[in-house]
Amino acid sequence: MKRSDLTGVGLFVLAAAAILLLPRFVSDFRAQQFAYVGIYFIALLGLNVLTGYTGLISLGHGAFMAIGGYTTAILVSDQGLKLGSHTFSADVKDIWTIPLAGLVAGLIGFAFGFPALRLTGLYLALATFAIAVAMPGLLKYDRFEQFTGGGGGINLFESDARTRPLETTDPITFETVAEPIRFLGVEISSFNEWLYYLSWALALVMLAIAWFLLRGRTGRSFRAIRDSELAAASSGVNLATYKTLAFGISAFYAGVAGSLLAIATTFVNPDTYPITLSIFLLVGVVVGGLGSLWPLVFGAIFIQFLPLWAQEVSKAQGAPAVVYGVILILVMIMLPGGAAGLIRRLHSLTSRGYHRGR
Amino acid sequence: MALLELRDVAARYGPVRALDGVSLAVDQGQIVAVLGANGAGKTTTLRSISGTVRRSGQLLFDGKPLGRRGPEAIARLGVAHVPEGRGTFAELSVEENLRLGAYVRRGGSIDGDVARVSEYFPWIGSRLGQHAGTLSGGEQQMLALARALMSHPRMLLLDEPSLGLAPLVTREIFRIVSELNEKEGLTVLVVEQNAAIALEVASYAYVLEVGKVAVSGPSAELARNETVRKSYLGY
């Protein structure tokens, strides 16, 4: 392994430790908010694979999150899945649905990659935009109601799940015991803390996966496509394979994030995944830095906390939106490369022995 | 006094130094050629003058420094740059291309100017409505030249007029340039790879190599000098 890789791993471990310890220092409510940061981080990682690394703009990743969220909801809820006159009550333990939700979303994303091959740049952006706008309507559509629960959506758990003291479920017997969960010696005493650890454990795992995936041939192929499709194709990069793969991977990540979101909010309905979600995901990727990995956490922090901070500035109707918009524009003007760009600039300023090129 | 003077001009594309201290001068009414191999910096020289690329060093037009002016401002000073690849507006008509050439002029009759350039390029008069993109390579080059003339420029920068053109067409274009210079006193700085034909038309030439002036002198001398021809001009 290269020396820079070792540094990376070291920093990763440090970050993991910091994340592990954070809930002890912040309130329960904050822990929930940071859990959301983790969820968005996962979605941003996925979107970045598609947009930052492969250069395919998607304004519709909220739709993939919806797919993941609804998959989990259908599997977890007591309502069960109604097919025809039969009701399948799955009542699956929630966290086991997460990879499944990701997989479903990933497969659909992969399938979407095929028609998307014909679209470039702006046209792809518009197509994904159209899908994301249509999604809430599709979820409300009465013919799908048996799956989606129509306008009312699906409740995952009984409504007091978030305040109930946690139970542990034996993974084999599925017996529930009222005993708080212990993880690495840390006792998790609330739903929010549990959510936090779940989200961040997944986030770190998926960050690592993305890092491995992107440093090898796959990553190089993605970047080649981004820089010049024609050159990539003439160099032997199979455009179809890699573009659909990029879609599949990014959709998988979004599906996982959507699933986590469903668990976090304990319900899904057509309005939990609106077009604004897709737009803010794109904002998050650009603010974090296209083509970067861990700096995307800044993008996630941005999209989670800025709306709240904007409200602190003024609660007058419309004012938070103005504050958010102004800050967003200022960030874009000052840091067109996002947080990653800033980090790179700081890096080159502090590195000595770097010959002054400019 | 020279109409155009470059003193120690340098220009870069990122880390690549395209011009590394070029000095040259063009007198009023002269045709000067800039020669050299690919990548020697010929096009960059013209771009430095027209303000299309950022450069350092002194550039004096009519004795006054060009400063940090951009291409629009330099065009207004009376410098017409016909770039590599002609720069014609393919989707616009011949007439619209010509009108754009006259953009910087206030007052004066554009139709009169169109008539004027049609004297040098007779075919233009009958093809005003044609889409510029459907013209042949030679016609596009002539259109680009005609467009430059519309602004009554004090100086013409011509970048590789022979590029992609058949020898006969190239001859015709250089003949017209020569005629413009004789009849109207148009000052021309022409960049060319085809050194032979450039030296026939120009009175003075500079040979660039790796961003610097390697050799310069009256064209007749350079054309006669076997060493210069073989080492720098390729013939």
Place this chain on the structure above:
Amino acid sequence: MAEFFQQVVAGLATGSIFAALALALVLIHRATGVINFAQGEMAMFTTYIAWTLIENHGVNEWLAFGLTLVIAFGLGLGLQRVVIRPIERAPLLTTVIVTIGLVLIFNGLASLIWSAEVRAFPSPFPNDTWEIGGVAISQQDVGTFLTVLVLVALLWAFFQFTKVGLALRASALNPDASRLVGVRVGWMLAIGWGLAAMLGAAAGMLTAPTVFLDPNMMQAVLIYAFAAAVLGGIDSPFGAVAGGLMLGVGLNLIGTYIDFVGAGLRLPVALLIILVVLLVKPSGLFGKPITRRV
């Protein structure tokens, strides 16, 4: 039969609004490659300004219309100079995100300044109908259609016959060559934004009488405008107008004659159109096929 004509006329009216906004989108896209997601919100905001002129300052409706167009032009021009120009060299996505920021700002500002309550907007056209051969044609619809037609025609004349119009076209086609002939391309782009904002203001002021004025009124219209632009060809001004009219008439007729497409499904149908066109012929009906330069 009578209903058919009524629906066509009504469709032409809504279609002309789509056309105006689509044309605005195409103008900016042709010149800069950017999709201005804020076009709808800017239109809404300038419509509020018109409302203020009429209600709070007693300005005559047509005068307010004209004044608002001028104000919108200034707004678009100013925005380009202040907000868009600094990020000219940044990747395209940066500008897209900035337009998203503008959406938030304009929407928020409208709520902040005028509150989010729904308001009536006066129409310069009488709320009457004409009886032609047994068909009741709404004067409002005809007025809307004619207004947009006149605006588009004036714009076309401006582009075709004036020096600045020619410079604008040239800047969009080949900015580098334009600079060499002395065109201040930067200002041309600003003018482009101004003209687009003007078109948006017209679209907004013609929409408001029917849907009522509120900060979110243009959001659906924007999506229809996207559909129209994609249908007609995102780089074709003619396509934008034709696409808008076709979309307006088409949606009306589909809604009337095909049963399960109720009012609620108009938007999804438009979205479906976007998707189908993009998959079958991305350059739209009137756009040039996309060629990739090697």
